[in-house]
Amino acid sequence: xxxxxxxxxxxxxxxxxxxxxxxxxxxxxxxxxxxxxxxxxxxxxxxxxxxxxxxxxxxxxxxxxxxxxxxxxxxxxxxxxxxxxxxxxxxxxxxxxxxxxxxxxxxxxxxxxxxxxxxxxxxxxxxxxxxxxxxxxxxxxxxxxxxxxxxxxxxxxxxxxxxxxxxxxxxxxxxxxxxxxxxxxxxxxxxxxxxxxxxxxxxxxxxxxxxxxxxxxxxxxxxxxxxxxxxxxxxxxxxxxxxx
Amino acid sequence: xxxxxxxxxxxxxxxxxxxxxxxxxxxxxxxxxxxxxxxxxxxxxxxxxxxxxxxxxxxxxxxxxxxxxxxxxxxxxxxxxxxxxxxxxxxxxxxxxxxxxxxxxxxxxxxxxxxxxxxxxxxxxxxxxxxxxxxxxxxxxxxxxxxxxxxxxxxxxxxxxxxxxxxxxxxxxxxxxxxxxxxxxxxxxxxxxxxxxxxxxxxxxxxxxxxxxxxxxxxxxxxxxxxxxxxxxxxxxxxxxxxxxxxxxxxxxxxxxxxxxxxxxxxxxxxxxxxxxxxxxxxxxxxxxxxxxxxxxxxxxxxxxxxxxxxxxxxxxxxxx
Numbered sequence: 001x002x003x004x005x006x007x008x009x010x011x012x013x014x015x016x017x018x019x020x021x022x023x024x025x026x027x028x029x030x031x032x033x034x035x036x037x038x039x040x041x042x043x044x045x046x047x048x049x050x051x052x053x054x055x056x057x058x059x060x061x062x063x064x065x066x067x068x069x070x071x072x073x074x075x076x077x078x079x080x081x082x083x084x085x086x087x088x089x090x091x092x093x094x095x096x097x098x099x100x101x102x103x104x105x106x107x108x109x110x111x112x113x114x115x116x117x118x119x120x121x122x123x124x125x126x127x128x129x130x131x132x133x134x135x136x137x138x139x140x141x142x143x144x145x146x147x148x149x150x151x152x153x154x155x156x157x158x159x160x161x162x163x164x165x166x167x168x169x170x171x172x173x174x175x176x177x178x179x180x181x182x183x184x185x186x187x188x189x190x191x192x193x194x195x196x197x198x199x200x201x202x203x204x205x206x207x208x209x210x211x212x213x214x215x216x217x218x219x220x221x222x223x224x225x226x227x228x229x230x231x232x233x234x235x236x237x238x239x240x241x242x243x244x
Numbered sequence: 245x246x247x248x249x250x251x252x253x254x255x256x257x258x259x260x261x262x263x264x265x266x267x268x269x270x271x272x273x274x275x276x277x278x279x280x281x282x283x284x285x286x287x288x289x290x291x292x293x294x295x296x297x298x299x300x301x302x303x304x305x306x307x308x309x310x311x312x313x314x315x316x317x318x319x320x321x322x323x324x325x326x327x328x329x330x331x332x333x334x335x336x337x338x339x340x341x342x343x344x345x346x347x348x349x350x351x352x353x354x355x356x357x358x359x360x361x362x363x364x365x366x367x368x369x370x371x372x373x374x375x376x377x378x379x380x381x382x383x384x385x386x387x388x389x390x391x392x393x394x395x396x397x398x399x400x401x402x403x404x405x406x407x408x409x410x411x412x413x414x415x416x417x418x419x420x421x422x423x424x425x426x427x428x429x430x431x432x433x434x435x436x437x438x439x440x441x442x443x444x445x446x447x448x449x450x451x452x453x454x455x456x457x458x459x460x461x462x463x464x465x466x467x468x469x470x471x472x473x474x475x476x477x478x479x480x481x482x483x484x485x486x487x488x489x490x491x492x493x494x495x496x497x498x499x500x501x502x503x504x505x506x507x508x509x510x511x512x513x514x515x516x517x518x519x520x521x522x523x524x525x526x527x528x529x530x531x532x533x534x535x536x537x538x539x540x541x542x543x544x545x546x547x548x549x550x551x552x553x554x555x556x557x558x559x560x561x562x563x564x565x
Contacts, residue, residue: 071446074442079442095431102427109449112423114419115426116422155438158442
C-alpha cells in the first residue's frame, strides 16, 4: 500500500533522513523504531507532506505522492497524528473531531448551515470508539496530556483514512496511559481493519503489537521484518538494543 | 449546559438592546441619533475586521482600505452617475471584496506579521490613488454633499437604515461563524498545520475569509456615505485601520460581539474627548498599553472568563466555544 524508496532529507549540513526504506501492506500494523534523533519524525513528515524530500519517492498504491502538499496527501487517504499534542485548543473536543469529518465529507465550505447539526452521529461514533464521548463539550486545551494525544488520534480517524500514521502515540504518557493507548491502536487495527504505521522509541511497546518493524539509525533503515527476526538481527542488537 | 445558558442570556440582552435602539429616535436629540449611527457603522466595520483577526488570526492591519473602497465606489457612483441608488450601494461591497481578493492573493502567501506589513504597503497604494487623483476623487478634499436617496436622507431614517443593515449583517456573520466554514476558520486559527493534515486547503480557506470580511467592510463603507454624505481619503488611511484593530482587541477579539463594544467605546472617546483636545490619540495609545498588560483578551473576553471561572467545573483556556 505504502512504499518509501531511498528517501533523503537534510537540514543545512545535517542529514536527518539518509536512505530510508519502508513498506506497509494493507491491513498491517507497522512500527518504526530507533533511538531519539534517528529521523523517525522527519520520515513521517516527509511521507505526509509537511516536509519535501531532497531525494527518493513515496508511493501510495503505486502513485507517487512525494512533494504533494499535506492537504492533498490527506485527501488521498493518509491521516496522521503529531508527536507534540497538536489539537485545536480553543475548540470543544466535539468540534475538534468534527472539523476533520467535515473536511472528509467536503462540507468545510458550507457558509450558512449551523455546523452543530452536521455529521453529529459520525463524530459521536469516533469519540465513543476512543472513549472521549463524555468529554465532548470540554475545551480541548483543558484536557490532560494523555487525553489530548487520544483526541489527536480521533481527529485523524475523522478522515476515514486508508492509512493511519501515528507519530510516537505514547510519548509523554504514564505507563497506564501507554497500555490503554496501545490497546486502542490494536483494537483499531483489528476491529476497523485499519492499516496503521506508527513510531516508538520504547522497544517493549513495539514488540508486543507490531506485525512488521522497521529499524532506523542515523537517518537510514537497517532492516524491516517480523519482530522475531528483527530482534535476532546482530546489526540491530548492536545499534539499538546495545544501548539499553 | 452552561455555555447554552450564556448563549440564551446573551441573546436576550442583545434583543433588549436592539429594541431600545429601535425606540431611541423618539427620545434622543438629533445629535445623539447621528452619534449612534456613527457607532453602528464603525461597529460593523470592526465586526468585519474581527472575522479575520479574532476568528482567523489573520493580521489584517489595513482593513480601513476596504471600508474606503466601499465608500468611494458607492459615493462616486452616486455623485457622478445617474445609476439607481441600489446599484451604487451594491457596488460598494463588491468593489471592496474584489480589492480584498486582489490584495489577499498576495498577502496570504506570507505569515502573521509579514502578512500585515505587505497589506499596509498595498493598502497605502490605494490610499495614494484616492489622495492624488484629484479629477476623480477630489483629492484630499474628498467629495461632499453626495446625493442620498430621499427615503434615507433624514437623520432618523438613515439611523434606521444603518441599524437594520447592521442587524442583518451581524446575524449573517453569526451564521457564518457557526457554519462549517467558520468552525474550520477557527480551527485554522488554532492550528494551521493540523488543519492541512486533515485535508483543508488552509490558504484558500483564509483567502475566502478575507473576501467575506472585506465584503462586510465595504457594506460599512456604504453606510458611512449614507450617514455622512461625503467621502475623503482619511477613510482609507492607516490610522483608521489601527483604530478599528484596537476596537477588536479592546472589546474582545475571541468573542463574537466584542468588537461592537470596542467600537462604541472608541467612537465615544473620539467624539467627546476629541472636542477637548486634538491629541486624543494619545489616550488611544494609553488604552492600548493598558489593554496589552491587563486585558489581553479584551473586555468581553475577560467577562466571559470570569463567568466560566465562577463555575469551578468549567475551566477553560479561552472564551470561544
